[in-house]
Amino acid sequence: MMARLPGLGPRSARRAVLFLIKKRSILLGPLADAMRQVADTARECLNCGNIGTTDICEICRSEKRGNGELCVVEDVADLWAMERSGVFKGRYHVLGGTLSALDAVGPDELRIPKLVDRVKSEEIQEVILALNATVDGQTTAHYIAEQLEGGVRVTSLAQGVPIGGELDYLDDGTISAALRARKSV
Amino acid sequence: MAEPLRDTSAMDWREEGVLLAVRKHGETSAIIDVFTESRGRHAGVVRGGTSRKIAPILQPGAQLDLAWRARLEEHLGAFAVEPLRSRADLMGARDTLAALNAVTSLLAFVLPEREAHPTLYQRTLSVLDMIGDGDFWKLGYLRWELALLDDLGFGLDLGRCAVTDRSDNLVFVSPKSGRAVSRAGAGQWADRMLPLSPALVGQGEGSDADVLEGLTVTGHFLGQHFAPTLGDRPLPAARQRFVDLIARGLRREGGGQ
Numbered sequence: 057m058m059a060r061l062p063g064l065g066p067r068s069a070r071r072a073v074l075f076l077i078k079k080r081s082i083l084l085g086p087l088a089d090a091m092r093q094v095a096d097t098a099r100e101c102l103n104c105g106n107i108g109t110t111d112i113c114e115i116c117r118s119e120k121r122g123n124g125e126l127c128v129v130e131d132v133a134d135l136w137a138m139e140r141s142g143v144f145k146g147r148y149h150v151l152g153g154t155l156s157a158l159d160a161v162g163p164d165e166l167r168i169p170k171l172v173d174r175v176k177s178e179e180i181q182e183v184i185l186a187l188n189a190t191v192d193g194q195t196t197a198h199y200i201a202e203q204l205e206g207g208v209r210v211t212s213l214a215q216g217v218p219i220g221g222e223l224d225y226l227d228d229g230t231i232s233a234a235l236r237a238r239k240s241v
Numbered sequence: 242m243a244e245p246l247r248d249t250s251a252m253d254w255r256e257e258g259v260l261l262a263v264r265k266h267g268e269t270s271a272i273i274d275v276f277t278e279s280r281g282r283h284a285g286v287v288r289g290g291t292s293r294k295i296a297p298i299l300q301p302g303a304q305l306d307l308a309w310r311a312r313l314e315e316h317l318g319a320f321a322v323e324p325l326r327s328r329a330d331l332m333g334a335r336d337t338l339a340a341l342n343a344v345t346s347l348l349a350f351v352l353p354e355r356e357a358h359p360t361l362y363q364r365t366l367s368v369l370d371m372i373g374d375g376d377f378w379k380l381g382y383l384r385w386e387l388a389l390l391d392d393l394g395f396g397l398d399l400g401r402c403a404v405t406d407r408s409d410n411l412v413f414v415s416p417k418s419g420r421a422v423s424r425a426g427a428g429q430w431a432d433r434m435l436p437l438s439p440a441l442v443g444q445g446e447g448s449d450a451d452v453l454e455g456l457t458v459t460g461h462f463l464g465q466h467f468a469p470t471l472g473d474r475p476l477p478a479a480r481q482r483f484v485d486l487i488a489r490g491l492r493r494e495g496g497g498q
Contacts, residue, residue: 062268158262191301194332195342229329
Protein backbone atom coordinates (compact mmCIF):
# COMPACT_ATOMS: atom_id res chain seq x y z
CA MET A 57 0.00 0.00 0.00
CA MET A 58 2.84 2.37 0.80
CA ALA A 59 4.13 1.94 -2.76
CA ARG A 60 0.91 3.50 -4.03
CA LEU A 61 1.75 6.82 -2.36
CA PRO A 62 3.11 9.59 -4.62
CA GLY A 63 6.90 9.68 -4.65
CA LEU A 64 7.31 6.13 -3.39
CA GLY A 65 8.20 3.12 -5.50
CA PRO A 66 8.23 -0.48 -4.23
CA ARG A 67 11.82 -0.27 -2.95
CA SER A 68 11.48 3.06 -1.15
CA ALA A 69 8.12 1.91 0.27
CA ARG A 70 9.81 -1.19 1.67
CA ARG A 71 12.51 0.94 3.24
CA ALA A 72 9.93 3.24 4.81
CA VAL A 73 7.92 0.32 6.20
CA LEU A 74 11.01 -1.36 7.69
CA PHE A 75 12.03 1.96 9.24
CA LEU A 76 8.57 2.40 10.76
CA ILE A 77 8.64 -1.12 12.20
CA LYS A 78 12.05 -0.49 13.74
CA LYS A 79 10.76 2.71 15.35
CA ARG A 80 7.48 1.14 16.39
CA SER A 81 6.96 3.00 19.63
CA ILE A 82 8.21 6.46 18.71
CA LEU A 83 7.03 6.62 15.09
CA LEU A 84 4.73 3.82 13.91
CA GLY A 85 2.28 4.04 16.83
CA PRO A 86 1.87 7.84 16.83
CA LEU A 87 1.71 7.88 13.02
CA ALA A 88 -1.00 5.21 13.00
CA ASP A 89 -2.99 7.17 15.63
CA ALA A 90 -2.60 10.39 13.67
CA MET A 91 -3.68 8.73 10.43
CA ARG A 92 -6.70 7.15 12.11
CA GLN A 93 -7.67 10.58 13.44
CA VAL A 94 -7.29 12.15 9.99
CA ALA A 95 -9.31 9.33 8.42
CA ASP A 96 -12.10 9.90 10.96
CA THR A 97 -12.20 13.68 11.01
CA ALA A 98 -10.77 15.20 7.80
CA ARG A 99 -13.40 16.52 5.43
CA GLU A 100 -13.87 19.05 2.69
CA CYS A 101 -15.28 22.42 3.72
CA LEU A 102 -18.79 22.68 2.28
CA ASN A 103 -18.26 26.36 1.62
CA CYS A 104 -14.78 26.76 0.13
CA GLY A 105 -13.46 23.24 -0.54
CA ASN A 106 -10.55 23.55 1.91
CA ILE A 107 -9.70 20.51 4.02
CA GLY A 108 -10.47 20.75 7.72
CA THR A 109 -12.03 18.80 10.53
CA THR A 110 -15.44 20.43 10.46
CA ASP A 111 -18.08 20.91 7.78
CA ILE A 112 -17.23 24.62 7.58
CA CYS A 113 -13.48 25.27 7.86
CA GLU A 114 -11.80 27.63 10.28
CA ILE A 115 -11.07 30.25 7.62
CA CYS A 116 -14.71 30.40 6.50
CA ARG A 117 -15.90 30.59 10.13
CA SER A 118 -13.54 33.40 11.11
CA GLU A 119 -15.27 36.77 11.05
CA LYS A 120 -11.89 38.51 10.72
CA ARG A 121 -11.42 36.89 7.31
CA GLY A 122 -14.71 38.20 6.00
CA ASN A 123 -13.16 41.38 4.58
CA GLY A 124 -14.85 41.20 1.18
CA GLU A 125 -11.86 39.59 -0.56
CA LEU A 126 -12.08 36.12 -2.02
CA CYS A 127 -9.03 34.32 -3.40
CA VAL A 128 -9.71 31.62 -5.98
CA VAL A 129 -7.17 28.79 -6.12
CA GLU A 130 -6.91 25.57 -8.09
CA ASP A 131 -6.48 23.11 -5.23
CA VAL A 132 -5.90 22.85 -1.50
CA ALA A 133 -2.09 22.79 -1.90
CA ASP A 134 -2.32 26.27 -3.48
CA LEU A 135 -4.46 27.48 -0.58
CA TRP A 136 -1.88 26.24 1.89
CA ALA A 137 0.88 27.95 -0.12
CA MET A 138 -1.02 31.25 0.08
CA GLU A 139 -1.57 30.77 3.81
CA ARG A 140 2.14 30.10 4.35
CA SER A 141 2.92 33.52 2.93
CA GLY A 142 0.63 35.04 5.58
CA VAL A 143 -0.14 38.04 3.36
CA PHE A 144 -3.70 37.36 2.33
CA LYS A 145 -6.30 38.03 5.02
CA GLY A 146 -9.51 37.20 3.19
CA ARG A 147 -11.30 33.94 2.38
CA TYR A 148 -10.62 31.30 -0.25
CA HIS A 149 -12.45 29.29 -2.84
CA VAL A 150 -10.91 26.02 -4.07
CA LEU A 151 -11.96 25.10 -7.62
CA GLY A 152 -10.70 21.52 -7.56
CA GLY A 153 -8.89 21.77 -10.92
CA THR A 154 -8.86 23.80 -14.11
CA LEU A 155 -10.84 23.69 -17.32
CA SER A 156 -9.29 21.17 -19.66
CA ALA A 157 -10.64 20.17 -23.05
CA LEU A 158 -8.32 17.17 -23.16
CA ASP A 159 -9.46 15.74 -19.83
CA ALA A 160 -13.09 16.75 -20.47
CA VAL A 161 -13.15 19.02 -17.43
CA GLY A 162 -15.84 21.63 -18.01
CA PRO A 163 -17.21 24.38 -15.73
CA ASP A 164 -19.70 21.96 -14.17
CA GLU A 165 -16.93 19.66 -12.99
CA LEU A 166 -15.34 22.54 -11.07
CA ARG A 167 -16.81 24.55 -8.20
CA ILE A 168 -17.53 27.58 -10.40
CA PRO A 169 -21.33 27.75 -9.87
CA LYS A 170 -20.69 27.68 -6.10
CA LEU A 171 -18.19 30.53 -6.53
CA VAL A 172 -20.79 32.65 -8.32
CA ASP A 173 -23.26 31.96 -5.46
CA ARG A 174 -20.69 32.89 -2.82
CA VAL A 175 -19.83 36.18 -4.51
CA LYS A 176 -23.49 37.16 -4.24
CA SER A 177 -24.28 35.77 -0.78
CA GLU A 178 -21.08 36.85 1.04
CA GLU A 179 -21.05 40.42 -0.32
CA ILE A 180 -17.64 39.96 -1.94
CA GLN A 181 -16.04 43.14 -3.29
CA GLU A 182 -12.96 41.65 -4.91
CA VAL A 183 -12.23 38.22 -6.36
CA ILE A 184 -8.50 37.49 -6.71
CA LEU A 185 -7.77 34.78 -9.25
CA ALA A 186 -4.62 33.02 -7.98
CA LEU A 187 -4.48 30.40 -10.71
CA ASN A 188 -1.43 28.86 -12.33
CA ALA A 189 0.19 30.78 -15.20
CA THR A 190 -0.48 27.88 -17.57
CA VAL A 191 -2.76 27.77 -20.61
CA ASP A 192 -5.37 25.77 -18.63
CA GLY A 193 -5.03 28.01 -15.56
CA GLN A 194 -5.44 31.22 -17.55
CA THR A 195 -8.32 29.78 -19.61
CA THR A 196 -10.08 29.06 -16.32
CA ALA A 197 -9.27 32.55 -15.02
CA HIS A 198 -10.76 34.19 -18.12
CA TYR A 199 -13.84 31.97 -17.90
CA ILE A 200 -14.43 32.90 -14.25
CA ALA A 201 -13.90 36.58 -15.03
CA GLU A 202 -16.61 36.28 -17.70
CA GLN A 203 -19.01 34.65 -15.26
CA LEU A 204 -18.47 37.39 -12.68
CA GLU A 205 -18.42 40.28 -15.14
CA GLY A 206 -20.08 43.45 -13.92
CA GLY A 207 -20.89 42.26 -10.42
CA VAL A 208 -17.57 42.47 -8.64
CA ARG A 209 -13.95 43.58 -9.08
CA VAL A 210 -11.92 40.69 -10.50
CA THR A 211 -8.12 40.74 -10.28
CA SER A 212 -5.38 38.20 -10.90
CA LEU A 213 -1.90 37.65 -9.52
CA ALA A 214 0.92 39.52 -11.26
CA GLN A 215 3.27 37.60 -13.54
CA GLY A 216 6.94 38.36 -13.99
CA VAL A 217 10.43 38.03 -12.56
CA PRO A 218 10.47 35.84 -9.42
CA ILE A 219 12.32 36.96 -6.30
CA GLY A 220 15.93 35.92 -6.74
CA GLY A 221 15.41 35.30 -10.45
CA GLU A 222 17.96 36.26 -13.09
CA LEU A 223 16.78 37.70 -16.40
CA ASP A 224 19.25 35.57 -18.32
CA TYR A 225 17.46 32.41 -17.21
CA LEU A 226 13.88 33.58 -17.81
CA ASP A 227 11.87 32.40 -20.79
CA ASP A 228 10.66 34.98 -23.29
CA GLY A 229 7.00 34.65 -22.16
CA THR A 230 7.87 35.58 -18.58
CA ILE A 231 10.03 38.48 -19.72
CA SER A 232 7.27 39.88 -21.94
CA ALA A 233 4.71 39.49 -19.11
CA ALA A 234 7.08 41.23 -16.71
CA LEU A 235 7.69 44.05 -19.16
CA ARG A 236 3.96 44.57 -19.67
CA ALA A 237 3.43 44.73 -15.90
CA ARG A 238 6.33 47.12 -15.23
CA LYS A 239 5.91 49.78 -12.56
CA SER A 240 7.45 53.10 -11.58
CA VAL A 241 10.36 52.90 -9.15
CA MET B 242 28.40 -11.50 -43.94
CA ALA B 243 27.87 -7.80 -43.39
CA GLU B 244 24.62 -6.78 -41.75
CA PRO B 245 22.30 -4.72 -43.94
CA LEU B 246 22.29 -1.07 -43.03
CA ARG B 247 19.17 -0.12 -41.13
CA ASP B 248 17.41 3.16 -41.79
CA THR B 249 17.21 4.67 -38.33
CA SER B 250 15.72 7.97 -39.42
CA ALA B 251 12.25 6.66 -38.57
CA MET B 252 13.32 5.78 -35.02
CA ASP B 253 15.55 8.74 -34.31
CA TRP B 254 14.77 12.14 -35.71
CA ARG B 255 14.95 15.80 -34.86
CA GLU B 256 12.51 18.44 -35.97
CA GLU B 257 10.73 21.60 -34.94
CA GLY B 258 7.06 21.45 -33.95
CA VAL B 259 4.11 23.06 -32.21
CA LEU B 260 2.93 21.56 -28.94
CA LEU B 261 -0.75 20.62 -29.11
CA ALA B 262 -1.50 18.84 -25.85
CA VAL B 263 0.11 17.54 -22.66
CA ARG B 264 -1.04 14.71 -20.41
CA LYS B 265 0.59 13.65 -17.19
CA HIS B 266 2.16 10.20 -17.40
CA GLY B 267 2.98 8.57 -14.10
CA GLU B 268 4.42 10.80 -11.42
CA THR B 269 7.15 12.60 -13.27
CA SER B 270 6.65 12.18 -17.00
CA ALA B 271 4.29 13.65 -19.56
CA ILE B 272 2.93 12.46 -22.89
CA ILE B 273 2.91 15.27 -25.42
CA ASP B 274 1.22 15.65 -28.77
CA VAL B 275 3.10 17.81 -31.25
CA PHE B 276 2.49 18.93 -34.81
CA THR B 277 5.55 18.85 -37.06
CA GLU B 278 5.98 19.67 -40.72
CA SER B 279 7.15 16.32 -42.06
CA ARG B 280 5.74 13.91 -39.48
CA GLY B 281 2.37 15.48 -38.75
CA ARG B 282 0.83 14.92 -35.32
CA HIS B 283 3.19 12.82 -33.26
CA ALA B 284 3.04 11.70 -29.65
CA GLY B 285 5.82 10.75 -27.29
CA VAL B 286 6.88 10.67 -23.65
CA VAL B 287 8.87 13.48 -22.09
CA ARG B 288 10.73 12.06 -19.11
CA GLY B 289 10.66 14.51 -16.23
CA GLY B 290 7.98 16.44 -18.12
CA THR B 291 6.19 17.46 -14.92
CA SER B 292 9.35 18.86 -13.32
CA ARG B 293 9.66 22.54 -12.44
CA LYS B 294 12.22 22.97 -15.19
CA ILE B 295 10.32 21.38 -18.07
CA ALA B 296 6.63 21.83 -17.19
CA PRO B 297 6.62 25.59 -17.99
CA ILE B 298 8.01 24.81 -21.46
CA LEU B 299 5.26 22.30 -22.18
CA GLN B 300 2.41 24.72 -22.74
CA PRO B 301 0.09 24.26 -25.75
CA GLY B 302 1.15 26.48 -28.64
CA ALA B 303 4.85 26.48 -27.70
CA GLN B 304 7.33 26.07 -30.55
CA LEU B 305 9.75 23.31 -29.61
CA ASP B 306 12.89 21.70 -30.91
CA LEU B 307 12.07 17.99 -30.72
CA ALA B 308 14.37 15.00 -30.73
CA TRP B 309 12.38 11.76 -30.83
CA ARG B 310 13.84 8.35 -30.27
CA ALA B 311 12.34 4.86 -30.01
CA ARG B 312 13.60 1.31 -30.31
CA LEU B 313 10.98 0.52 -32.95
CA GLU B 314 9.18 2.93 -35.22
CA GLU B 315 5.74 1.94 -33.94
CA HIS B 316 6.67 2.56 -30.30
CA LEU B 317 5.43 5.63 -28.46
CA GLY B 318 9.04 6.72 -28.02
CA ALA B 319 10.53 9.54 -25.99
CA PHE B 320 11.06 13.19 -26.79
CA ALA B 321 13.87 15.44 -25.68
CA VAL B 322 12.52 18.98 -25.91
CA GLU B 323 14.10 22.41 -26.08
CA PRO B 324 12.03 25.57 -26.16
CA LEU B 325 12.34 27.68 -29.29
CA ARG B 326 9.50 30.09 -28.79
CA SER B 327 6.81 30.45 -26.17
CA ARG B 328 3.41 31.80 -27.15
CA ALA B 329 2.68 32.79 -23.55
CA ASP B 330 1.91 36.35 -24.65
CA LEU B 331 -1.40 35.03 -26.04
CA MET B 332 -2.48 34.07 -22.51
CA GLY B 333 -2.95 37.71 -21.56
CA ALA B 334 -6.24 38.37 -23.35
CA ARG B 335 -9.43 36.35 -23.40
CA ASP B 336 -9.93 36.21 -27.15
CA THR B 337 -6.32 35.42 -28.08
CA LEU B 338 -6.11 32.64 -25.49
CA ALA B 339 -9.43 31.22 -26.71
CA ALA B 340 -8.13 31.26 -30.30
CA LEU B 341 -4.89 29.55 -29.27
CA ASN B 342 -6.88 26.86 -27.45
CA ALA B 343 -9.18 26.45 -30.45
CA VAL B 344 -6.25 25.93 -32.85
CA THR B 345 -4.36 23.43 -30.68
CA SER B 346 -7.42 21.46 -29.57
CA LEU B 347 -8.87 21.25 -33.09
CA LEU B 348 -5.57 19.95 -34.45
CA ALA B 349 -5.32 17.41 -31.65
CA PHE B 350 -8.92 16.41 -32.41
CA VAL B 351 -8.87 16.02 -36.18
CA LEU B 352 -5.32 15.19 -37.26
CA PRO B 353 -4.47 11.54 -37.74
CA GLU B 354 -1.23 10.50 -36.07
CA ARG B 355 2.01 10.41 -38.06
CA GLU B 356 0.58 11.72 -41.32
CA ALA B 357 2.43 14.69 -42.79
CA HIS B 358 0.47 17.86 -43.57
CA PRO B 359 3.20 20.35 -44.51
CA THR B 360 0.87 22.96 -46.01
CA LEU B 361 -1.41 22.90 -42.98
CA TYR B 362 1.65 23.11 -40.72
CA GLN B 363 2.78 26.30 -42.43
CA ARG B 364 -0.76 27.73 -42.27
CA THR B 365 -0.88 26.84 -38.57
CA LEU B 366 2.37 28.69 -37.87
CA SER B 367 1.01 31.69 -39.76
CA VAL B 368 -2.26 31.75 -37.84
CA LEU B 369 -0.53 31.32 -34.48
CA ASP B 370 1.75 34.24 -35.30
CA MET B 371 -1.21 36.29 -36.46
CA ILE B 372 -3.44 35.82 -33.40
CA GLY B 373 -3.91 39.10 -31.59
CA ASP B 374 -2.03 41.06 -34.24
CA GLY B 375 -4.00 43.76 -36.07
CA ASP B 376 -7.72 43.92 -36.84
CA PHE B 377 -8.12 40.89 -39.09
CA TRP B 378 -6.66 38.03 -37.10
CA LYS B 379 -10.10 36.49 -36.48
CA LEU B 380 -10.61 36.42 -40.23
CA GLY B 381 -7.20 34.71 -40.42
CA TYR B 382 -8.47 32.11 -37.97
CA LEU B 383 -11.54 31.46 -40.13
CA ARG B 384 -9.32 31.01 -43.20
CA TRP B 385 -7.20 28.59 -41.20
CA GLU B 386 -10.30 26.45 -40.45
CA LEU B 387 -11.08 26.45 -44.18
CA ALA B 388 -7.48 25.35 -44.86
CA LEU B 389 -7.85 22.62 -42.23
CA LEU B 390 -10.94 21.24 -43.96
CA ASP B 391 -9.25 21.52 -47.33
CA ASP B 392 -6.03 19.82 -46.25
CA LEU B 393 -7.89 16.87 -44.76
CA GLY B 394 -9.91 16.33 -47.93
CA PHE B 395 -13.16 18.08 -47.04
CA GLY B 396 -12.58 21.44 -48.72
CA LEU B 397 -15.58 23.61 -49.48
CA ASP B 398 -16.30 24.47 -53.11
CA LEU B 399 -17.58 28.01 -52.96
CA GLY B 400 -16.77 29.22 -56.48
CA ARG B 401 -19.90 28.15 -58.38
CA CYS B 402 -23.48 27.23 -57.64
CA ALA B 403 -23.96 23.49 -57.19
CA VAL B 404 -27.37 23.70 -58.91
CA THR B 405 -27.06 26.31 -61.66
CA ASP B 406 -23.25 26.24 -62.12
CA ARG B 407 -23.25 30.04 -62.15
CA SER B 408 -20.86 32.12 -60.11
CA ASP B 409 -23.13 35.07 -59.35
CA ASN B 410 -25.56 35.68 -56.50
CA LEU B 411 -24.08 32.92 -54.31
CA VAL B 412 -25.65 33.27 -50.86
CA PHE B 413 -25.84 29.77 -49.39
CA VAL B 414 -23.70 26.72 -48.71
CA SER B 415 -25.21 23.28 -49.04
CA PRO B 416 -24.94 21.57 -45.62
CA LYS B 417 -24.49 18.21 -47.35
CA SER B 418 -22.05 18.80 -50.20
CA GLY B 419 -20.21 21.90 -48.95
CA ARG B 420 -20.78 23.60 -52.29
CA ALA B 421 -22.05 27.13 -52.82
CA VAL B 422 -25.69 27.59 -53.84
CA SER B 423 -27.26 30.68 -55.39
CA ARG B 424 -30.58 32.08 -54.20
CA ALA B 425 -32.26 30.87 -57.36
CA GLY B 426 -30.64 27.44 -57.08
CA ALA B 427 -31.74 26.97 -53.44
CA GLY B 428 -35.41 27.39 -54.33
CA GLN B 429 -37.71 25.84 -51.73
CA TRP B 430 -34.73 24.44 -49.72
CA ALA B 431 -33.37 27.90 -48.88
CA ASP B 432 -34.33 27.51 -45.21
CA ARG B 433 -32.21 24.36 -44.94
CA MET B 434 -29.08 26.00 -46.34
CA LEU B 435 -26.17 27.48 -44.40
CA PRO B 436 -25.44 31.16 -45.00
CA LEU B 437 -22.46 31.90 -47.24
CA SER B 438 -20.52 34.50 -45.32
CA PRO B 439 -18.60 36.98 -47.50
CA ALA B 440 -15.60 36.25 -45.25
CA LEU B 441 -15.48 32.70 -46.63
CA VAL B 442 -14.94 33.89 -50.19
CA GLY B 443 -12.58 36.78 -49.52
CA GLN B 444 -15.24 39.46 -49.77
CA GLY B 445 -16.69 41.97 -47.33
CA GLU B 446 -14.85 43.80 -44.56
CA GLY B 447 -13.87 40.77 -42.50
CA SER B 448 -16.02 42.02 -39.64
CA ASP B 449 -16.61 39.88 -36.55
CA ALA B 450 -20.19 39.29 -37.70
CA ASP B 451 -18.97 37.89 -41.03
CA VAL B 452 -16.33 35.77 -39.29
CA LEU B 453 -18.95 34.40 -36.89
CA GLU B 454 -21.22 33.48 -39.80
CA GLY B 455 -18.27 31.79 -41.51
CA LEU B 456 -17.41 29.85 -38.34
CA THR B 457 -20.97 28.50 -38.27
CA VAL B 458 -20.31 26.97 -41.69
CA THR B 459 -16.84 25.57 -40.93
CA GLY B 460 -18.08 24.29 -37.54
CA HIS B 461 -20.90 22.43 -39.28
CA PHE B 462 -18.50 20.64 -41.62
CA LEU B 463 -15.88 19.97 -38.97
CA GLY B 464 -18.61 18.30 -36.90
CA GLN B 465 -20.12 16.50 -39.85
CA HIS B 466 -16.90 15.06 -41.23
CA PHE B 467 -14.86 14.33 -38.14
CA ALA B 468 -17.22 13.64 -35.23
CA PRO B 469 -18.69 10.39 -36.67
CA THR B 470 -15.26 8.95 -37.45
CA LEU B 471 -13.94 9.87 -34.01
CA GLY B 472 -16.55 8.04 -31.95
CA ASP B 473 -19.20 10.77 -32.21
CA ARG B 474 -17.24 13.02 -29.92
CA PRO B 475 -18.36 16.65 -30.09
CA LEU B 476 -15.97 19.30 -31.41
CA PRO B 477 -13.58 20.54 -28.71
CA ALA B 478 -15.22 22.87 -26.21
CA ALA B 479 -12.31 25.29 -26.73
CA ARG B 480 -13.51 26.06 -30.27
CA GLN B 481 -17.04 26.71 -29.05
CA ARG B 482 -15.67 29.03 -26.36
CA PHE B 483 -13.89 31.09 -29.02
CA VAL B 484 -17.07 31.26 -31.12
CA ASP B 485 -19.12 32.25 -28.04
CA LEU B 486 -16.61 34.97 -27.22
CA ILE B 487 -16.98 36.54 -30.67
CA ALA B 488 -20.78 36.30 -30.40
CA ARG B 489 -20.73 37.92 -26.96
CA GLY B 490 -18.50 40.73 -28.24
CA LEU B 491 -20.97 41.40 -31.06
CA ARG B 492 -23.92 41.43 -28.64
CA ARG B 493 -22.07 43.89 -26.43
CA GLU B 494 -21.31 46.12 -29.41
CA GLY B 495 -24.93 45.91 -30.49
CA GLY B 496 -26.15 46.73 -26.97
CA GLY B 497 -23.78 49.64 -26.66
CA GLN B 498 -25.05 51.38 -29.78
